[in-house]
Amino acid sequence: MKIGEKVLNILYPRCCPVCHRILKDQNALVCPECAGKPRLVREPRCMKCGRPVKEEEEYCRECAAGKRKFTGGRSIYLYDELMKSSLLKYKYFGRREYGDFFGAVMSHYAGEEIRRWKPDVIFPIPLHKKKKRVRGFNQSEYLAGKVGKAWGIPVETEILLKVKKTGSQKKLDAACRRKNLEKAFFVTEPLNGLTILLIDDVFTTGSTIDAAAAVLRAAGAGKVYFLTLCTGIQ
DSSP: OOHHHHHHHHHSOOBOTTTOOBOSSTTOSSOTTTTTOSOBOOSSBOTTTOOBOOTTOSSOHHHHTTOOOSSEEEEEEEOOHHHHHHHHHHHHSSOTTHHHHHHHHHHHHTHHHHHHHOOSEEEEOOOOHHHHHHHSSOHHHHHHHHHHHHHTOOBOSSSEEEOSOOOOOTTOOHHHHHHHTTTOEEEOSOOTTOEEEEEEEEESSSHHHHHHHHHHHHTTOSEEEEEEEEEOOO
């Protein structure tokens, strides 16, 4: 560990992203006893978006309808109360170091898919510039940087932009979420058949990923996959 990092760890000690207590080992990303507590998304999973489905199902309701704009994707953890609390602290309460753990598990558990997808470039789901200024960082961009570094994939942050300031998606149903995201994203240059990997923190209905994928495909992208830390349960 560099001297500067040691000083920062003394002034602002790293905390466990699961129990939120100060880490005894400041070189660690998570407490040893907490590492296995977040619930992994296991089989059976939707063959399109990777959400949990019943044993007899191949696709979740939304993907079975056949209106998805993305090619495929997956998430690592279930979006339960434990992960909601962790992401809340990561995004809004200054625990940016939690992203180091999140990025590591995304890079590890999605390794098989990343090798199969062979993305040319990673795009984080962007924040509107005003929202990013208030929050201080884009949580998805931070995760994208970790995944890109782990896999040697370039990360672009100036091609897919969010140009419309949208309201919160949390309390909206699927139809309202889609309406909320109309014309929200803009692509600054042709994509010429590139295979793109979108990175975000949470996949719920998939409206955000779909909206971003739609403009990417319109700009000439070949395939658009996504990887998120968490997914909701249908």
